[in-house]
Amino acid sequence: MDILELSYGGAFSPRQEPGGEKIEQRVTGLEVLLKKAQANLEMGAKAKRDGFGWVGLPEEEPEKVMEAAARLKKYDALVQIGIGGSALGNLMLQNALVHPYYNELTREERGGPRFYVADNADPDGTGAIWEMIDPARTAFVVVSKSGTTAETMANFLLFWNWLRLELKDAAAEHVTVITDPEKGVLRAFAEERGCSSLVIPPGVGGRYSVLSSVGLLSAACQGIDVKALLSGASLMRKRIVASENLEKNPAWLLAALGVAHAESGRNMLVLMPYADNLKDFTEWFAQLWAESLGKQGKGSTPVRALGAIDQHSQVQLYTSGPDDKFYLLASVEERKEMALPHCEESALKPLAYLSGKDMGEMLNAEARATAASLIKAGRPVLWLRIPRIDAFRVGGLIYLFEYATALAGEIMDINPFDQPGVEQGKRYTYGLMGREGFEKDAEEAEEFFQRALARTLVV
């Protein structure tokens, strides 16, 4: 095992699909489609088709990112301004690979700037970040391909205005723009003000961008080994393209199981790692899976969970509620060694069974116990074993989930690289904000919204 093990003996389940076909037969039957789908992804990448740019990212050299990071590491704080795919991957990498209380450490312990993400357009959040920083000692990285993402640009306007008031002509030195190589508002801004800039590589969509400058710059500033991330992804890529067989190809297996369970009425995919430092991985994956596949009335809903915490929150529902979920449980082999002590108090005798046990082994015992309980209840469980959480493995995991999601889209006959369903809400927001040209949208939005208000209970 270099990167991970996937155990799928419990991933089919005794329940019949409505049509009578068993999950296992359906999964096997998808091999032909998967072969085509993989060929299509590889061809799209070679032909540099829009949306396929992420396929080759693991082979890119991160030199420009490393140079930019070297320049930014001297700052006290780094604020990334971006939302969705321009924030979730950054949070995921921080959660996975740096100290859980990174910002609270001393400069020496951290080795890099404190890190804040301004993603939401919530004045309380944005205001709080401004309170935490000294603008003269802070770098801002603003990420948007078009430079028109409303939340991102609203945050950027605020921070840029404050920066200009505080630092006058020196403000532009504090801003790095990550955007389209040629077009858009942020590219023009960088040229007008002479800001540093990096490029979102052509053909890479937001939710597939974490292995580009979008995800790597903030990671490198926090001391994460971005070369190891890419080399883990690259090895995963090799393993995937080398195999045209469900039993050898982890991306095929993940895609086929995800699709087959969704088709059979299990409309949720629960991702439940037993590791605090994979919590935000589930958030990142939730965007990838939902936004790629939730189209044309299809798609399954990603459910973000965390073991063992959700044993005390969601597992009652998982084992005893409706059989409407496909479970992906993940465990980590090597962790900090921490033996549970023997304590002398007689009151603590009932806990003697814990003495001398390693806490990481206990967490893994809980993961196995949950898997066993779910399998006993007839629920389908895919079991993922990761030897340890390091940049190399996280890179491999990222690439596996990206590839499997794109394959799932292909075999569902869905374009996994667009998001037409969010356009409606954007137009409504423009309209409600009074933007010129969106007057009709404002009217329509008001009309639908008033339906909700038509019956109101005041408490």
Place this chain on the structure above:
Amino acid sequence: MDILELSYGGAFSPRQEPGGEKIEQRVTGLEVLLKKAQANLEMGAKAKRDGFGWVGLPEEEPEKVMEAAARLKKYDALVQIGIGGSALGNLMLQNALVHPYYNELTREERGGPRFYVADNADPDGTGAIWEMIDPARTAFVVVSKSGTTAETMANFLLFWNWLRLELKDAAAEHVTVITDPEKGVLRAFAEERGCSSLVIPPGVGGRYSVLSSVGLLSAACQGIDVKALLSGASLMRKRIVASENLEKNPAWLLAALGVAHAESGRNMLVLMPYADNLKDFTEWFAQLWAESLGKQGKGSTPVRALGAIDQHSQVQLYTSGPDDKFYLLASVEERKEMALPHCEESALKPLAYLSGKDMGEMLNAEARATAASLIKAGRPVLWLRIPRIDAFRVGGLIYLFEYATALAGEIMDINPFDQPGVEQGKRYTYGLMGREGFEKDAEEAEEFFQRALARTLVV
């Protein structure tokens, strides 16, 4: 409006149930059951039946909590050791009512100790907390009704052992126990060592305990106005019990809509506030709803979302994927005022429509736009409007969601106060940890788990 407004004109939807009955008819038809259910809750509370203890919590005096908080506020750090209902409510109150970067503030700005929660049994998490604290300047609050919760007690053994090594006989002064008034390991420990202790009131289950010492002590230490929390809950209680009419009773409305949509095949309830400081409220609610109702093959799955962030992650699926969700969107009226500036750069001209707009209004426009998009797509939306996030309103919200969840259980003919489905996993864990008396469970767990491992792909 004192606490909130609930608008439900968009909460029914044009889709017919499988049986042909419309959601609205079904909701109205539940009134008779709701009346019974409310009477049953009130009777159970009066008769002090097990599980019903939370009903009267808003009327309790928090004097003992305030005294304990006054004693603990002098410490540099407070570590709460607890999991599930002994952690999620604490995190929710912190997220809602104190500064987003509370731990990074200076002592003077905070006014109370830094706050850490040791919930998971993850050695990396527990080890990281120990690295952040000076034991001589840290208070520990350990919460478990029975004193046998495995994760909590594993963490407690580690912290207690470290404390004893560092502080010798002074260690016990640093520990406050919150547990059963008479029974259990932690009660006995407190007596053996002479630790301070508070009581989990009889009849209050973990997920309904946030308005008891379990949730209030850490809140008070962070300067949260716990009396205002309780008085908001108390007013909500008065409004609920005063009305036996769906159109007047917010708890009836929420329960009936949740149940009717679940019955009609919408097996997810999405809670999506447009406010950073209600993010953890969705985590707290997810336990309440899932663990109370996920039984006997019934229950709907709580989906935790956050606006506007999830517009860039989940809304594609929400508007264009399957019609399998009931949406509860929440907006907040008053926030920090923050006008978006006009910036002079010509590159920023396309953003002129934002100039002069208030960021909070923008966020609310996005919330309305999402509601309108969902309603246009035929999806059912309940709209919650909160005048502002303060302790009084948060108290009201907590009580509303608790009451509605309990009512939902009653009308589904489910006991909303037990969690039999988690016992299996606990026994399996004990078995796999080698605890005496659980050898058969270990065997059975191994047998089921080996089914998963039977087919393994190594990558």
